[in-house]
Amino acid sequence: MVTIYDIAKQANVSAMTVSKVINNTGKISEKTRQRVKKIMEDLNYVPNSMARSLVLQETKMLSLLIPDITNPFFTTVARGAEDAAMRLGYKLLFGNSDENLTKEKEYVDMILSTRVDGVLFSAASDLSGPHLQTLRTHRIPFVLLDRAVPGFDCDAVTGDNREGARRLVEHLLALGHRRIAMVNGSLLVSTARERLTGYKDALKLNDIPPDDELILEMSYKQFADEEALHRLLALPSPPTAVFAGNNFIAVGIIRKLLDMGISVPDQLSVVCFDDLGASVIDPFFTVVSQPAYQFGAMGIQLLIERIKGTTTPEWKKLILPSELIVRNSSAPPNAHAG
The missing domain is CATH 3.40.50.2300 (Response regulator)
Structure with missing residues (x-):
């Protein structure tokens, strides 16, 4: 597989210069830019996220951590989050804590090691505070989803x-x-x-x-x-x-x-x-x-705005409305009940 280091060696430039060409950033002479691009074409090079991150300091990777992927609510949340992330140019890593704090911590450790740009986080419980603090200490933006955590004032998408x-x-x-x-x-x-x-x-x-x-x-x-x-x-x-x-x-x-x-x-x-x-x-x-799909989609939108610094400094709290749907499981009480 061709890497940016192969391109850099053949073009007699640094890997950082190649990354700047890929991302169209930095001051590079037009002659150098065209030479690097020509070598990339000749070698059929496809830029990857790591090359982009050398200059932009971002991976275009986000994480979604939810408490129960088997619950239809969170399944639909995940669908909305993934669709929004893909539409906005990001990939999404999924984690399922099973409402287990130990498992949640393992996912937070994985998030740190993969250098994601931000996390959409639905907490296992009120005791998830130390995990959020870990993200905050490492300056990884996060948005709370569905569940609040005492002691953490932050961006959040919740229901009524x-x-x-x-x-x-x-x-x-x-x-x-x-x-x-x-x-x-x-x-x-x-x-x-x-x-x-x-x-x-x-x-x-x-x-x-x-x-x-x-x-x-x-x-x-x-x-x-x-x-x-x-x-x-x-x-x-x-x-x-x-x-x-x-x-x-x-x-x-x-x-x-x-x-x-x-x-x-x-x-x-x-x-x-x-x-x-x-x-x-x-x-x-x-x-x-x-509106489970909107929980995920709006959470990702808010997270990316926070990552890019395009939102206000104040934390945003989005509360999504619910709908009463009357079906067949409710009826007047049986006259003989109770």
């Missing part, structure tokens, strides 16, 4: 979790439900806290005191606690509806309910935050849907 959750619970209240359970993700994740606040807002606005017995905290990755669901349904006054903190939790709940012979929504309504994506042929869940 509190408002979206409030609207979803108000939909259930309008159907006549009064005993509404919430099965949520870890409260070490900002979106879970915000969705819980929205859930409580809706109840309080309708003079319904939140009941701690109806609130479960687990993982966003999937609902697997069948015993917890049994306890919920065995309460003296059981819920007639369940608000799942995300789509994976909702799918897990539905599977457990099917195993238990409980019909949705005839015997129990189930709604959730985030849609299941285009893979669902027959949409079933009533959801608050977020």
